[in-house]
Amino acid sequence: MTDKNNGPHSLTLSAVLLASLIATLWGFNSVAVRYSVDEMPPVFVAGLRFLIGAIVMVGWCRWEGSDIRLKKNEIWPCFVIGVLLFVQISLFNAGIELSTASHGSLYVNTFVFWVIGIEHFITRADRLTVRKSIGVSLAGASVVLLITATDRTHASIVGDIPTLNGDLILCLSAFFLGVKIVATKSALRTVKPGTLIFWQSAIGTVLFFLWSFAFEEIQWTETTCPSWVGVLYQGIFVAGFCFVIQARLMQTYSASQISVFAFITPLSGVAAGVWMRNDRMSSWMLLAAIGIALGIYFVNHTSRNNDKNQGAADETLGEDNSGTGMEIT
Numbered sequence: 569m570t571d572k573n574n575g576p577h578s579l580t581l582s583a584v585l586l587a588s589l590i591a592t593l594w595g596f597n598s599v600a601v602r603y604s605v606d607e608m609p610p611v612f613v614a615g616l617r618f619l620i621g622a623i624v625m626v627g628w629c630r631w632e633g634s635d636i637r638l639k640k641n642e643i644w645p646c647f648v649i650g651v652l653l654f655v656q657i658s659l660f661n662a663g664i665e666l667s668t669a670s671h672g673s674l675y676v677n678t679f680v681f682w683v684i685g686i687e688h689f690i691t692r693a694d695r696l697t698v699r700k701s702i703g704v705s706l707a708g709a710s711v712v713l714l715i716t717a718t719d720r721t722h723a724s725i726v727g728d729i730p731t732l733n734g735d736l737i738l739c740l741s742a743f744f745l746g747v748k749i750v751a752t753k754s755a756l757r758t759v760k761p762g763t764l765i766f767w768q769s770a771i772g773t774v775l776f777f778l779w780s781f782a783f784e785e786i787q788w789t790e791t792t793c794p795s796w797v798g799v800l801y802q803g804i805f806v807a808g809f810c811f812v813i814q815a816r817l818m819q820t821y822s823a824s825q826i827s828v829f830a831f832i833t834p835l836s837g838v839a840a841g842v843w844m845r846n847d848r849m850s851s852w853m854l855l856a857a858i859g860i861a862l863g864i865y866f867v868n869h870t871s872r873n874n875d876k877n878q879g880a881a882d883e884t885l886g887e888d889n890s891g892t893g894m895e896i897t
Contacts, residue, residue, distance in 0.1 A: 577820055577821060579821060579825055583817060583820070583821060584829075586813055586817060587814075587817060587826050587829040588829055588832055589813075590809075590810040590813050590814055591829045591830055591831075591832035591833045591836070592832055592833070592836040593805055593806065593809070593810055594806060594810060594833045594836075594837075595673055595832065595833040595834065595835065595836030595837035595838075595839075595840060596801070596836065596837070596840045597673075597801070597802060597806050597837075598664060598669040598670070598672035598673040598676070598837050598840070598841065599669040599798075599837070599840045599841055599844050599845060600797075600798040600799075600801040600802050600806075601613065601660070601661055601664045601669070601672065601798065601802065602664050602665075602668070602669040602672070602728065602798070602841075602845055603794045603795055603797065603798035603845075604795045604796075604798035604799050604802070605661055605664055605665040606794070606795060607787075607790050607791045607792060607795040608786065608791060608795055608799075609780055609784035609785070609786060610658065610661030610662045610664070610665050610784075611658050611661065611662075611776050611779050611780045611783075611784055612776070612777070612780040612784055612786055613661055613798075613799060613802075614654075614657045614658060614661050614772075614776045615773055615776030615777040615780055616799045616803065617657075617799060617802040617803045617806075617807060618653070618657070618769045618772045618773045618776065618803075618807065619773045619803070620799075620800070620802075620803025620804060620807060620808070621769045621803055621807030621808065622766060622769040622770045622773055624803070624804070624807055624808040624811070624812075625762065625765055625766035625769055625807075625811075626766065628762060628811070628812060628815075629762045629763065629766055632762060634760050634761075634762035634763055635760075635763065636762075636763050636766050636767070638759075638763070638767065641758055642758055642759045642763070642767075645751075645754070645755035645758055645759055645764070646755070646759060646763075646764060646767035646768060646771065647771060648751060648755070649748060649751055649752055649755055649764060649767075649768040649771075650767060650768045650769075650770070650771025650772050650775065651771070651775065652744060652747060652748040652751060653748060653768050653769070653771070653772040654771075654772045654775040654776060654779075655744050656741050656744035656745045656748055657741075657772065657776075658776070658779070659737050659738075659740055659741035659744060660672065660676055660738065660741040660745075662737055663675070663734050663735070663736075663737035663738035663740075663741055664734070664738070665734070666730075666731045666733055666734025666737065667728070667730040667731060667734030667735050667737075667738060668727075668728040668729070668730045668841055668845065668847045669728070669837065669840065669841035669844075669845050669847060670837060670838040670840075670841030670842060670845075670847040670849075670853065670857075671714070671718075671730045671734070671735055671738060671841075671847075671853075672738055672837070672841075673833065673834050673836075673837020673838060673840075673841065674710075674711075674714060674834050674837065674838065674853075674856060674857055674860055675711070675714075675735060675738035675739050675741070675742055676738060676741055676742050676745065677742070677830070677833055677834045677837075677860060677864065678707055678711055678739070678742045678860065679742040679743075679745035679746045679749065680746070680830070680864055680867055680868070681703075681704045681707055681708065681746075681863070681867070682742060682743050682745070682746025682747070683746045683749050683750060684696065684700055684704060684867065685704075685746075686746060686747065686750045687750060691750060693750075693753070699866050699867070699869070700866065700867050702863075702866050703862070703863040703864065703865070703866030703867035704863065704867065705863075706859050706860075706862055706863040706866065707859060707860045707862075707863025707864065708863075709859060710855070710856040710857075710858075710859030710860045710863065711739070711856070711860070713852060713855065713856050713859070714735075714852065714853060714856035715732070715735055715736075717850070717852035717856075718730055718735070718850075718852070718853070719848070719850065720732060727845065727846035727847055727848060728845055728846075728847060752764070761815075765811070769807070814826065827868040828865065828868045828869050830864050830865075830868055831861040831862065831864045831865040831868075832861075833864075834857055834860050834861050834864070835857055835858075835861050838853065838854075838857045
């Protein structure tokens with residue numbers, strides 16, 4: 569919790585290390601998804617992940633004393649967020665299947681810039697500043713560079729090859745993630761964070777499995793250990809460990825203090841893709857990764873005086889990568 573008179577607490581070394589750790593683990597999520605969709609349908613993978621996440625949230629809500637039972641006025645906000653979760657994660661997993669883990673980590677983390685655009689031009693909830701404008705411009709140029717300069721024709725015995733369709737689907741996923749975060753900030757005016765996250769996971773899980781059973785074919789005999797490890801990583805570490813640690817940090821520090829570490833996520837995602845999936849590291853992708861990371865840093869880096877004026881709504885940016893620059897995708 570922050571002190572209303574003195575502003576947020578100064579970050580300790582342990583808090584810095586924990587914030588850096590969860591940002592790094594989120595970066596590895598794209599690699600985990602890529603391993604899973606190698607052998608399982610993308611929407612089915614999402615269903616498994618958020619089923620585990622819903623179970624984790626039941627334990628979390630019980631631990632913090634949150635009631636997961638919905639009041640009448642909470643049903644619609646939870647349903648909307650659950651549907652947006654279904655659309656965004658389905659697109660993300662489908663895009664990863666057609667692209668690479670490193671590209672997935674870069675593109676999806678541009679969601680923060682969609683949040684800025686929506687809040688500036690549509691909801692008028694926040695205004696563009698010079699610093700944010702620089703960050704958005706830098707990241708936008710980096711995305712254009714990555715899309716146009718990516719070599720999609722090289723033949724390689726190892727490693728995934730990104731496709732234009734996959735990259736565009738990932739960009740669309742980032743857009744829906746931005747929409748979901750803005751909607752989440754609105755929903756949190758009537759629904760407690762733990763309750764909302766549980767129900768978005770529960771509703772999303774139902775939709776994922778309904779879609780998968782209707783349109784996807786699952787070959788159980790073709791699944792191997794790496795694909796299941798990927799699912800467990802997404803469910804336990806991303807939807808479980810990362811959320812709990814971030815929630816604990818935000819009980820002491822402001823959202824802007826924690827979200828400033830979000831620039832680590834795209835960098836760790838690229839590094840993990842190159843290391844674990846043999847993604848091709850070109851000079852263009854490195855420049856794009858640095859540009860997007862710097863853009864996120866510019867957007868999320870606020871002064872101590874600004875931190876004093878951050879409202880409770882701002883803290884929703886860290887709930888599910890759920891809004892700040894750190895989001896569980």
